[in-house]
Amino acid sequence: MTKIAVLGAGSWGTALANIASENGHDVRLWTHRADQVVEINQQxxxxxYLPDATLTDRLVATNDMLVAVKDVDIVLSVVPTKAVRQVAQQLTKALQELSQKVILAHATKGLEPGTYKRISEMLAEEVPEANRSALVVVSGPSHAEDVIKHDLTAVSIGSSDESAAKLLQLALSNHNFRAYTNHDLLGSELFAALKNIVAIGSGMLIGLGYGANAQAALITRSLVEMRELGLAMGAKESTLYELAGIGDLIVTGMSPNSRNYRAGVALGKGRDLQQVIDDMGMVIEGVSTTKAVYDFSKTYHVNMPITDAIYQALYENKPLREVIKDLMSRPLKSED
Structure with a gap:
């Protein structure tokens, strides 16, 4: 039995905690909300976050960080990007008080606004090496709304520390949920963030009234941009064609369960960006990621016309149909 603390009781954190708990492991789900603790433990x-789900009664929630992480083998952070540092600082304080060292994993898909750092880079800065033995990321095509219903799901667990990745792999895997491991932490995190941009663009097309042809073209050509930027930044190309890359891109880019996709649909129907953000009630990671990747493309000299187009729509208020017309009117070229 593995002891695991999951930090963040949103939809994905709750789903992952529920899986590990159903698998027979000792799981504590941390949330800062006392009412959520009562709801999970008693009801x-x-x-x-998961309105139609009944959680296993084995799962224990707490809003006490010391209780959550005491004697655990793995800490899995599943909080929004904007909360990563604050929660990591609370975690560090608890680990230091307990004189404890853990495998530090996360399942957050985004880049830090302003610094554009990956989640593992943020965690590494906030949690000293004395309190962490490895950095691990969980990524791949995995909507919490489907996972909690035991839909068949496969994910990727990336880390340079194979033994740490395998421990989390064993904790999460069962007949419905299958975890693979890879050694590309950078690529797994980068591609998980990039696909959120594509999901917004895909939703925009549907909101405007376009169909599957347009979606397929967008997703396929976005793969080229993801590959070129990934290679420029040090990711492994093979990661792009596996679960952390194309797998996550497909499910996020075409499913109404994706917040980024739903945001795109609303924007395509003429809604204002701020109104969409306010109405969503949850973080739309792809909006800030678009700004980060737009800047990355300039820094690394990578041509990313689709990303540029989505950036223009989000940050320069360029009309969507004009953005699409410009994309489709570019000089003709080979796919190579």
Whole structure:
């Protein structure tokens, strides 16, 4: 039995905690909300994030960080990008008080606004090496709304520390949920962030009234941009064609369960960006990631016309149909 602390009781954090708990492991789900602790422990529900789900009664929630992480083998952070540092600082304080060292994993898909750092880079800065033995990322095509219903799901667990990745792999895997491992932490995190941009663009097309042809073209040509930027930044090309890359891109780019996709649909129907953000009630990671990747493309001298187009729509208020017309009117070229 592995002891695991999951930090963040949103939809994905709750789903992952539930899986590991159903698998027979000792899981503590940390949230800063006392009412959520009561709801999970007594009613075995998390209605705000997973309204139709009943959680296993083995799962224990707490809002006490010391209780959450005491004697655990793995800490899995699943908080929004904007909360990563704050929660990591609380984690560090607890680990230092307990004189404890853990495998530090995360399942957050985004880049830090302003610094554009990956989640593992943020965690490494906030949690000293004396309190962490490895950095691990969980990524891949995995909507929490489907996972909690035991839909068949496969994910990727990336880390340079193979033994740490395998321990989390064993903790999460069962007949419905299959985890693979890879050694490309950078690529797994980068591609997980990049696909959120594509999901917004895909939703925009549907909101405007376009169909599957347009979606397929967008997703396929976005793969080229993801590959070129990934290679420029040090990712392994093979990661792009596996679960952390194309797998996550397909499910996020075409599913209404994706917040980024739903945001794109609303924007395509003429909604204002700020109104969409306010109405969503949850973080739309792809919006800030678009700004980061737009800047990356200039820094690394990578041509990314689709990313540029989505940036223009989000940050320069350029009309969507004009953006699409410009994309489709570019000089003709070979796919090579």
């Amino acid at each position: 075995h529900q998390n209605v705000k």
